Amino acid sequence: MPDDTIPDDNSSDCGPNCGGPRVRGIPPGEDRERLMCPDCGYIAYQNPLIVVGAVATWEDGRILLCRRAIEPRKGFWTLPAGYMEERESTREGAAREAWEEARARIDIDHLLAIYDIPRISQVQMIFRARLLSPDVEPGPESLEVGLFAWKDIPWSELAFPTVVWALREHHERLGRSDCAPAVNPTPDALARWEKML
Numbered sequence: 001m002p003d004d005t006i007p008d009d010n011s012s013d014c015g016p017n018c019g020g021p022r023v024r025g026i027p028p029g030e031d032r033e034r035l036m037c038p039d040c041g042y043i044a045y046q047n048p049l050i051v052v053g054a055v056a057t058w059e060d061g062r063i064l065l066c067r068r069a070i071e072p073r074k075g076f077w078t079l080p081a082g083y084m085e086e087r088e089s090t091r092e093g094a095a096r097e098a099w100e101e102a103r104a105r106i107d108i109d110h111l112l113a114i115y116d117i118p119r120i121s122q123v124q125m126i127f128r129a130r131l132l133s134p135d136v137e138p139g140p141e142s143l144e145v146g147l148f149a150w151k152d153i154p155w156s157e158l159a160f161p162t163v164v165w166a167l168r169e170h171h172e173r174l175g176r177s178d179c180a181p182a183v184n185p186t187p188d189a190l191a192r193w194e195k196m197l
């Protein structure tokens with residue numbers, strides 16, 4: 001889940017003879033700085049990106065994890081997840097990421113969690129999914145991939161806090177599929193999970 005991708009600035013929406021959005025200022029009627037084109041007034045809005053991913057399990061409950069081949073957090077384990085592409089649904093995006101990162105074919109079940117990460121202007125939507133086959137292998141963004149029983153999850157080598165959160169929520173909801181999606185954990189939940197390590 002790289003968090004350093006710069007959104008396309010849509011400079012093609014400028015006029016043909018424009019220099020493109022390159023001046024920061026507060027547009028009339030707005031309350032914050034935007035990047036604007038001084039030639040035509042085009043405003044290059046930058047908005048949060050959506051990351052889609054999955055806690056994908058095989059029939060025996062083992063969970064698919066991928067060891068990252070790319071920065072950030074290269075070498076650490078993560079859930080298959082990544083930025084949505086244009087013109088795809090969140091479920092399609094989560095399934096695509098599982099294929100790209102672990103050559104895993106999955107059947108998306110339901111939304112497990114939605115996480116706000118305002119610090120990096122990101123929203124993460126993590127689904128629960130069933131692996132259609134236990135045969136997985138690393139895609140180009142993974143060093144290795146594997147199916148982990150709960151007791152074997154490498155907690156100290158997980159790439160991001162949201163990976164920990166999603167795994168914990170998944171485990172606490174085993175056998176249940178009718179729950180509302182989880183959100184960012186409360187301090188109490190974090191303290192409870194910390195004690196379990």
Ligand SMILES: [Zn+2]
Nearest residue numbers: 014018037040
């Ligand atoms: Zn322009």
